Amino acid sequence: MARYQTGIRTEAAIVDATRALLADVGVEGTTVKAICDRAEVQAGSFYNVFSSKEQVLIQVAREAIQAVGPDPSLAATETLDELVGAYISFVVDKSPLARVYLQVGASSTTDSSVARRYLRHHVQRAGRFADAMRRADPHLTVEDAAVEAEVLLGALDGLAFRWLLDDMFEFAKHARIAAERYG
Amino acid sequence: MARYQTGIRTEAAIVDATRALLADVGVEGTTVKAICDRAEVQAGSFYNVFSSKEQVLIQVAREAIQAVGPDPSLAATETLDELVGAYISFVVDKSPLARVYLQVGASSTTDSSVARRYLRHHVQRAGRFADAMRRADPHLTVEDAAVEAEVLLGALDGLAFRWLLDDMFEFAKHARIAAERYG
DNA sequence: TCCAAAATGGAGTGTATGCTCAAAATATCG
DNA sequence: CGATATTTTGAGCATACACTCCATTTTGGA
Numbered sequence: 001m002a003r004y005q006t007g008i009r010t011e012a013a014i015v016d017a018t019r020a021l022l023a024d025v026g027v028e029g030t031t032v033k034a035i036c037d038r039a040e041v042q043a044g045s046f047y048n049v050f051s052s053k054e055q056v057l058i059q060v061a062r063e064a065i066q067a068v069g070p071d072p073s074l075a076a077t078e079t080l081d082e083l084v085g086a087y088i089s090f091v092v093d094k095s096p097l098a099r100v101y102l103q104v105g106a107s108s109t110t111d112s113s114v115a116r117r118y119l120r121h122h123v124q125r126a127g128r129f130a131d132a133m134r135r136a137d138p139h140l141t142v143e144d145a146a147v148e149a150e151v152l153l154g155a156l157d158g159l160a161f162r163w164l165l166d167d168m169f170e171f172a173k174h175a176r177i178a179a180e181r182y183g
Numbered sequence: 184m185a186r187y188q189t190g191i192r193t194e195a196a197i198v199d200a201t202r203a204l205l206a207d208v209g210v211e212g213t214t215v216k217a218i219c220d221r222a223e224v225q226a227g228s229f230y231n232v233f234s235s236k237e238q239v240l241i242q243v244a245r246e247a248i249q250a251v252g253p254d255p256s257l258a259a260t261e262t263l264d265e266l267v268g269a270y271i272s273f274v275v276d277k278s279p280l281a282r283v284y285l286q287v288g289a290s291s292t293t294d295s296s297v298a299r300r301y302l303r304h305h306v307q308r309a310g311r312f313a314d315a316m317r318r319a320d321p322h323l324t325v326e327d328a329a330v331e332a333e334v335l336l337g338a339l340d341g342l343a344f345r346w347l348l349d350d351m352f353e354f355a356k357h358a359r360i361a362a363e364r365y366g
Numbered sequence: 367t368c369c370a371a372a373a374t375g376g377a378g379t380g381t382a383t384g385c386t387c388a389a390a391a392t393a394t395c396g
Numbered sequence: 397c398g399a400t401a402t403t404t405t406g407a408g409c410a411t412a413c414a415c416t417c418c419a420t421t422t423t424g425g426a
Contacts, residue, residue: 004372004423026290028210032414042375043415049373053414106289106344107209119348150345150352151338151361158341161289162333165302169333178334181364187393187402215384225405230385232403 011049013039018056019063023096027107030057061114064101065121067094069128080132080152084179087156088172091163102157102164126153133183152182194232196222201239202246206279210290213240244297247284248304250277252311263315263335267362270339271355274346285340285347309336316365335365 017038021030032053036046050056070078070086091098105118129149134140140148155178163171200221204213215236219229233239253261253269274281288301312332317323323331338361346354 002371002424006423007373010373028290031412033412044376044417045374047415103289105348106286107211115348122345122348147357147360151342151357154341154345154357155334155338155361156341157344158337158339159334161340161344162305162337165288165298165305174330174333174337177330178337181334182338182361185394185401189393190403193403214382216382226385227387227406228404236384 007049010039010041010045013041014046014049014056015059015063019060019096019100022057022060022103023099026103027057058114060100061104062117064097064104065118067097068101069121069125075128075131077135078128078132080129080136080179080183083129083132084152084156084175087160088175091160091171091175098160099164102160105157106161122153126150129153136183148182152179155182190232193222193224193228196224197229197232197239198242198246202243202279202283205240205243205286206282209286210240241297243283244287245300247280247287248301250280251284252304252308258311258314260318261311261315263312263319263362263365266312266315267335267339267358270343271358274343274354274358281343282347285343288340289344305336309333312336319365331365335362 014035017035018030021034021038025034032043032046035053035056036043039046068087068090070083074082090101104114126146126149129152130142130145133145133148134142156175159169159171159174159178162174163169197218200218201213204217204221208217215226215229218236218239219226222229251270251273253266257265273284287297309329309332312335313325313328316328316331317325339358342352342354342357342361345357346352
């Protein structure tokens, strides 16, 4: 089962191609053939590495969901500003991954396994926002902080979707204002 | 060219089936066969009414985009509360259409014709929000109102996406809290 | 250098999809 | 009712899709 270097490079090329395609043309246009063409690989090689198309899609989606949150080890002390800043830099600096993140979230039907994973991750993230809010204002109740966190995260997600429709939209500027209003 | 009643009923059945399918299983699962099965119609009838699958999809998407905004004739006097209330009742009372609206917005690639229509409509809607904000607070500059409107609309859209992932999410409650900051 | 394991190329398979067509059925109206 | 326009049927077509197979080539440790 010891893998060769060439196989590992091929796997990386396939994942890269899949991520780029998802960002460029969405789930609809991301076919196995398109992935293989972009990765400069034949179908046989694809299925030597991945057992199905769904596996790559899941891997890229997982990667995107992971990347949206800042380092979990900081969770106990991070400020709201840092959390918002992390989201902004996710969108600005890793836009392909951000596009995948948003498309996956929206295209998943309510009860798919991807939707559940997505939701679970969202709830964790909302918890980190709520914690940061309570550190800034200890008078805030747990329940109120939870609601405020959902509203702020909703605003950030919504503004990111807005950016998805229009590259020119100034996401960072609006996100910071949202953080001021809902912080 | 005068159409028969049966044909008109068939068209309505196809549109209804398409809307329901988009809400239930997303764009991916909405095939011509699935639409025909649900509408209890054969493929030939489908293509007697619509020239392609894309045409129904566009028609339903257009219907959803139209339905999200309240009556345009009120635009000159409506309040922010009324605009927010209209969005809430759109999501709560017309959830299939709301699901379609959100999925279409997210799944459209940046440069498709659907994305352009969607964006154009969003900009109009943001304009109505901004106008209502300036009526409530005449000191607000046009530029500031535009930014504030984008932030509020972003929050509402983001919260609607949250609801898309999880039926149990209390959209109305969170939406009203998001709007309070601008009361 | 040799060799077994791993990776690759690429033709090929089955299936689902969007769509067509001509004949048959049905609606509308004088 | 008869004539004409519209709609329906359902088999069937071409294509694109995800995926398989296996002979061939490449890899990397002994």
